[in-house]
Amino acid sequence: MGGRRSKSRESVTRSRGRTSSVVENPKIALALALLFGDGVLVFLIIAFVPYTKIDWDAYMSQVSGFLDGERDYRNLKGDTGPLVYPAGFLYIYSAFQYLTGGQVYPAQILFGLLYIVNLAILLAIYVKTDVVPWWTLCLLSLSKRLHSIFVLRLFNDCVAMTLLHAALLLLLHRRWNLGLIFFSAAVSVKMNVLLYAPPLLLLMLKAMDIGGVLLALAGAALVQILLGLPFLVSYPVAYISRAFNLGRVFIHFWSVNFKFIPEPVFVSKGFAMFLLAAHLISLVSFTHFSWCKHEGGLWNFLHSRYVFMRMKFALFFSSSFSKKVDKSSSSPLKILNKEHIVTTMFVGNFIGIVCARSLHYQFYSWYFYSLPYLLWKTKYPTLLRLILFMGVELCWNIYPSNNLSSALLLCLHLIILWGLWSAPPEYPYEENYKTSSHKNN
Numbered sequence: 001m002g003g004r005r006s007k008s009r010e011s012v013t014r015s016r017g018r019t020s021s022v023v024e025n026p027k028i029a030l031a032l033a034l035l036f037g038d039g040v041l042v043f044l045i046i047a048f049v050p051y052t053k054i055d056w057d058a059y060m061s062q063v064s065g066f067l068d069g070e071r072d073y074r075n076l077k078g079d080t081g082p083l084v085y086p087a088g089f090l091y092i093y094s095a096f097q098y099l100t101g102g103q104v105y106p107a108q109i110l111f112g113l114l115y116i117v118n119l120a121i122l123l124a125i126y127v128k129t130d131v132v133p134w135w136t137l138c139l140l141s142l143s144k145r146l147h148s149i150f151v152l153r154l155f156n157d158c159v160a161m162t163l164l165h166a167a168l169l170l171l172l173h174r175r176w177n178l179g180l181i182f183f184s185a186a187v188s189v190k191m192n193v194l195l196y197a198p199p200l201l202l203l204m205l206k207a208m209d210i211g212g213v214l215l216a217l218a219g220a221a222l223v224q225i226l227l228g229l230p231f232l233v234s235y236p237v238a239y240i241s242r243a244f245n246l247g248r249v250f251i252h253f254w255s256v257n258f259k260f261i262p263e264p265v266f267v268s269k270g271f272a273m274f275l276l277a278a279h280l281i282s283l284v285s286f287t288h289f290s291w292c293k294h295e296g297g298l299w300n301f302l303h304s305r306y307v308f309m310r311m312k313f314a315l316f317f318s319s320s321f322s323k324k325v326d327k328s329s330s331s332p333l334k335i336l337n338k339e340h341i342v343t344t345m346f347v348g349n350f351i352g353i354v355c356a357r358s359l360h361y362q363f364y365s366w367y368f369y370s371l372p373y374l375l376w377k378t379k380y381p382t383l384l385r386l387i388l389f390m391g392v393e394l395c396w397n398i399y400p401s402n403n404l405s406s407a408l409l410l411c412l413h414l415i416i417l418w419g420l421w422s423a424p425p426e427y428p429y430e431e432n433y434k435t436s437s438h439k440n441n
Contacts, residue, residue, distance in 0.1 A: 026134040031123040038119060038141045042112040046151050051104050055080055056154045059093050060102045066090045067097075071234040073242040086243040087227040088188025089156055108151050111158060115150040118162040121169050122369045128172055129339045132376040139372045139389060145364050145396045155362040160190035165369070168345055172338045176208060177216050184220035188227050191244060192366055198283050199348030202291060205301075206428065207336050210309045250358035256396060257359040257413070259406035272357055279355035282417075283348065290425045291344050334429040343377060346370040347420055354413045364396045371416075378419030388412055 058078025065076045076083040076090075083090075100106040122140060126132060150158050167182035183200065186193040204213045225232070231239035249272075252263040265271050288298040295301040346367075353359065353367045371392060375385040395401070395409035 025127075027127045027130075027137060030134055030137050031120075031127060034123065034137060034141050035116060035120055039112075039116050041141070042115055042147065042151055045147055046105075046108045046112055049152060051108065052148070052152050054153050054155075056104060056107065059154075059156070060097055063090060063093045063097050067094060071231055073231060073235065073238040082242065084242055084245060084248065085156060085190055086188045086224070087231060087239075088185055089159075089190070091227065092159055092189060093156070104154075107154055111154050112151050114158055114162055115147070118150075118158070118165060118369075121162070121165045125165065125169055125172065125342060126373065129342050129373070131339060131342075132372050136372045136376065140369060143364075143368055143393055143396075145361065145393070146368055149362050149365050153362060155365070156189055157192075157362045157365045160186045160193055161365050161369075163189065164193050164196065168342065171203070171341050171345075174207070174335065176204065176212065177219055180204075180216040180220040181223055184223035188224060192363070195349045195352035195366070196345055198287075199291070199344040202287060203336060203341055203344055205305055206334075209312055210305075211312070250360065252358075253400065254360045255358040255406065256361060256363075256401045257406055257409050258357060259401045260403040260410075266357070275355045275357055279352060282351045282355065286347060286351065286421070290347075290421070291340075291428070293425050294428055337426060337428055337430055339426050340428040342373065343426065346373055347377075350374060350413075350417065350420070354410075354417055361396070361399070368396075374416060374420060378416065378423050380419050388416060 055078075058080040061078035062076045062083045070076055073083055096107060096110060100110060119140065123137060126137060126140070149155055163182050163186035167179045167186060170176075170179035170182060183193065183196070201213075204216060208216070228239060228243070231243075249267050252259070252266045255266070258266060261271070284298065292298045292301040295304065350367055350370065356363075359366075371389055375389060378385070380388070391412045392409065395405045395412065398405040401409075
């Protein structure tokens, strides 16, 4: 009896704690209100705004070819051209076809639910990091273009980014292996998710030993192999060259960011190499001067990881050495600060966005949800942050893009990037919490 009473008291205490946290924390209350309000808005958009036919029929044609037994990626085509996405896309959209019968209206309802799930994940990330003031959560629901991308266009970018955001939330809970599986699943839907790969690798090296990193990477690779297996055993060259084509040149007309660049320059290899160099230099610079600042810079960090790896191998292969260092040595690994995880991931992706040769309209979903976070990581005044946010949204709602709007978007991106560069980095680790005895999930 006493045990039952104590359990009931504990449950009551927990429920009261949850209720008080919802009431006292305006972010949680606002997040719940936003989910409800945006759910109503999505329902109204589906009911009253006409659907825009772009890629859904092409997706369904590609999926139908796959379901009919075709395994040669060169023969999987739709109204908009050949299939250029990895195999995960086919499995997910095959499920969508089964659930919706290939019809648009039920698919819109499905994507409306996906929109709410994605928003809920993002709100959880924002609440956990506590970087932005409570009222800025409203900005996550203010994009006309994002609502259109999800429920009026039904792009696969929506699925890929929802999986990516789920992976990020898992990383905040230190579920690295499971997070890498979700990350790989996102890559299997659309390859752009690889923009997050460099900062993710850095975070893994900080949070895990080399064995943990290799195990997590192996799990991610296994996902890609299993999903692509029907195509890899049949037509491997066609699958890899089509699904992971790093050399694609997008149509100049649809570019939102570099429309002001003359088309001959836009499609040239020289321009592509310039942007690639800018991307790599920016990543290395942020890594050395910001993300690894507290470790003494990139090279010192890599050297410390190398030394630690050698020590781990010595401990593994030498029992005598193990006895000498077992008591005196401890792992340099620490629990990563949640803010550091999100900042590194969002900034790393944003660098890729700034250096992307072509951003089509659906690509706005790749980084819109990170904008409030990134803006509040800068030291800009609040008014300028809001102007930058509204300016980016304005540029993405000009259709078709023109020289002025694309040049303005690039300027806004560079201003945000400069603000992130000049902002002092947060301390990357949780204080006084070592992971020498922590087991990575």
